[in-house]
Amino acid sequence: MxxxxxxxxxxxxxxxxxxxxxxxxxxxxxxxxxxxxxxxxxxxxxxxxVSTRAIGMWTVEALVGVTVLLAGQIIWWFIDDRDSRTAHWLVGALWLVLSIAYVVVMPRWRYRVxxxxxxxxxxxxxxxxxxxxxxxxxxxxxxxxxxxxxxxxxxxxxxxxxxxxxxxxxxxxxxxxxxxxxxxxxxxxxxxxxxxxxxxx
Missing domain, CATH: 2.30.29 (PH-domain like)
Known part of the structure; x- marks a missing residue:
């Protein structure tokens, strides 16, 4: 090997x-x-x-993924020169809801499957x-x-x-x-x- x-x-x-x-x-x-x-x-x-520790592994991997998306939103915030920030707040709220659901639900679901x-x-x-x-x-x-x-x-x-x-x-x-x-x-x-x-x- x-x-x-x-x-x-x-x-x-x-x-x-x-x-x-x-x-x-x-x-x-x-x-x-x-x-x-x-x-x-x-x-x-x-x-x-599989091991129950896989839930923790998949949770960390999910956190890394949503953090990358958050970084993209932060960059968008600073390069967007429009006066209105409504689109940013809407996208941010959607990101928050989906990210929490993904990080909490996905690892446990995968473990059950x-x-x-x-x-x-x-x-x-x-x-x-x-x-x-x-x-x-x-x-x-x-x-x-x-x-x-x-x-x-x-x-x-x-x-x-x-x-x-x-x-x-x-x-x-x-x-x-x-x-x-x-x-x-x-x-x-x-x-x-x-x-x-x-x-x-």
């Missing part, structure tokens, strides 16, 4: 699928996903929630808030697995896992995982993908 300056980790497996690099060398034969589960309906929501689950044969994700998405990726389709930690995520000791598959729909992402959980998930998915490829040859 390699780490760049942005705090992103990338899983590296050798062609023979014998080793996984992550804080040294780990024998993938020791990495196990949870035992096989009974057959599940494809539309059932995934079983596991975001779920994930990994089995021996597939990974399931559910994400979003206004627009929600549920996806399933067979382990046999997994191409790369990344662990990422932005500045705010590092502050809350969280990480995101992104699974790239051979699908036109794009990668699957799980945000707001406790760091140890994210690390174990990366290693387990990598080992499962290696075993799946080994069984297919």
């Amino acid at each position: 390699q780490r760049d300056l942005a705090g992103r980790h990338t899983v590296v497996g050798d062609p023979a699928g014998a080793r996984l690099w992550h804080r040294g060398v780990v024998d993938v034969r020791d990495e196990q996903l949870p035992p096989p589960q009974p057959p599940r309906g494809p539309m059932r929501e995934p079983a596991r929630r 975001h779920r994930w689950e990994a089995t021996q044969h597939a990974i399931y994700t559910q994400a979003g808030w206004l627009r929600q998405e549920r996806r399933i990726a067979p382990i046999s389709r997994v191409q790369t697995i990344d662990l990422e930690r932005g500045p705010v995520a590092q502050l809350f000791r969280l990480a995101s896992v992104t699974v790239t598959t051979a699908s036109a729909a794009g990668p699957l992402s799980i945000h707001g995982l406790d760091l140890p959980v994210a690390q174990q998930l990366v290693e387990s998915l990598t080992a499962a993908a290696i075993r799946e490829r080994g069984d297919a040859t």
Whole structure:
């Protein structure tokens, strides 16, 4: 596993699928996903929630976004040479109402929606808030697995896992995982993908 300056980790497996690099060398034969589960309906929501600290992370990220908009309004106030400030007060009031609703509601809503689950044969994700998405990726389709930690995520000791598959729909992402959980998930998915490829040859 390699780490760049942005705090992103990338899983590296050798062609023979014998080793996984992550804080040294780990024998993938020791990495196990949870035992096989009974057959599940494809539309059932995934079983596991993300960390409760994700609410704090999303709240901070929302505050950063609304602060940027506030800075734009302040600049507009000073460069606008019209005598009337009515438009500024109206826009400011709208910004205040929407910002409070966004900062208070969005993180908790996202936490209620975001779920994930990994089995021996597939990974399931559910994400979003206004627009929600549920996806399933067979382990046999997994191409790369990344662990990422932005500045705010590092502050809350969280990480995101992104699974790239051979699908036109794009990668699957799980945000707001406790760091140890994210690390174990990366290693387990990598080992499962290696075993799946080994069984297919």
